[in-house]
Amino acid sequence: xxxxxxxxxxxxxxxxxxxxxxxxxxxxxxxxxxxxxxxxxxxxxxxxxxxxxxxxxxxxxxxxxxxxxxxxxxxxxxxxxxx
Numbered sequence: 001x002x003x004x005x006x007x008x009x010x011x012x013x014x015x016x017x018x019x020x021x022x023x024x025x026x027x028x029x030x031x032x033x034x035x036x037x038x039x040x041x042x043x044x045x046x047x048x049x050x051x052x053x054x055x056x057x058x059x060x061x062x063x064x065x066x067x068x069x070x071x072x073x074x075x076x077x078x079x080x081x082x083x
Contacts, residue, residue, distance in 0.1 A: 001067040007038040009070055017073040020045065022066045029073060043067065 009018045010033045020028040020043065028045040030036045035046040035056065042063060046056030 001070060003038045003040065003043055003064050003067070005070055006036065006043050006067070010036050010038060019071050019073055020062065020067065021069040021071065022062055023068045024066065026060075028060055028062065031073070 006020065009016070010030070015033050017029065017031040020030065022028070028047065030045060031048075031051065035048070037044040042061050045060045045062065047058050047060050049057040
């Protein structure tokens with residue numbers, strides 16, 4: 001998986017919220033496209049404390065080598081990675 005895959009998901013019309021799964025098992029939900037920034041060597045996600053917050057509590061920096069999978073948030077939570 002590459003930053004381009006995240007960028008494609010972020011630009012999808014209509015936007016579909018998605019979850020980034022990192023190689024170490026961390027997950028990052030992107031519920032709005034403006035809460036994710038894609039750079040050539042980093043993906044930055046605004047981490048929200050609560051879903052209805054307007055501002056992120058913190059930022060998560062994900063190196064492209066840590067990107068394992070990207071799944072739509074409407075998928076079941078127990079979906080096997082990469083399937």
